[in-house]
Each structure stands twice: as structure tokens, then as C-alpha cells.
Amino acid sequence: MAFVLACLAAMPPASAASGDGGLLHIPSAASLAHCPSSCGDVNISYPFGIGAGCFRQGFELTCNHATQPPELFLGNSTTQITSTYGSGFVEAPMFFNVTSGSD
Secondary structure, three states, rough: OOEEEEEEHOOHHHHHHHHOOOOOOOOOOOOOOOOEEEEEOOEEEOOEEEOOOOOOOOOOOEEEEOOOOEEEEOOOOOOEEEEEEOOOOEEEEEOOOOOOOOO
16 A cells, blocks of 8 residues: 655745745756656656755655665655656655554
8 A cells, every 4th residue: 555645745935945946947957967767667757756956845766775676755845756856745654553453
């Protein structure tokens, strides 16, 4: 089972926009050319990215190359990403620990 996590809430308010064109600024393909385009079986596209200059604030991903295939995570968290969508959404597996008992 997986759920879709909206990352738009992680974006800073418009007042936090810097002089690089602000929150709506989209970098050119040339400026993103050095950025990894995948991690394992997951394709990565802007606003998500790995490395400096490759992602919009709040959309940083981390690729763990110690596993085979490599695994993609949201920032430095333990939230594994299984798909990304250019609209600012990611898909992550969701696990439940269900216990039952009688009182």
C-alpha cells in the first residue's frame, strides 16, 4: 500500500522568496543538467532533486546507494519515495502496525 504525500506544504511563504526569481522560478534545463535524473527505479524531475541547485526548497531528496537497487528518501528522513510527480507530489509506501486484544 502506498500513499501520496503533498510536499507543497513544505514550501516557504512567498515572503521568503529570494532574488533568484522567487518560488515560481523554474531553472533552465542547462542549469539542471548536472542533477541526477533517477535513483534506483525512481525517476526524478524538478521541483524534486538531489544536490545543490537541483531542487526547490522543501523538495530535497536523498539517494541511498548502499542498497540494491538504490532507495530514494525525502530529504534526510526515513520516508522512502517510490515515485515522484512534477506537480509537487511523491508516492511513499505506508505501513500499519495493527494489534488487537481484549480488555
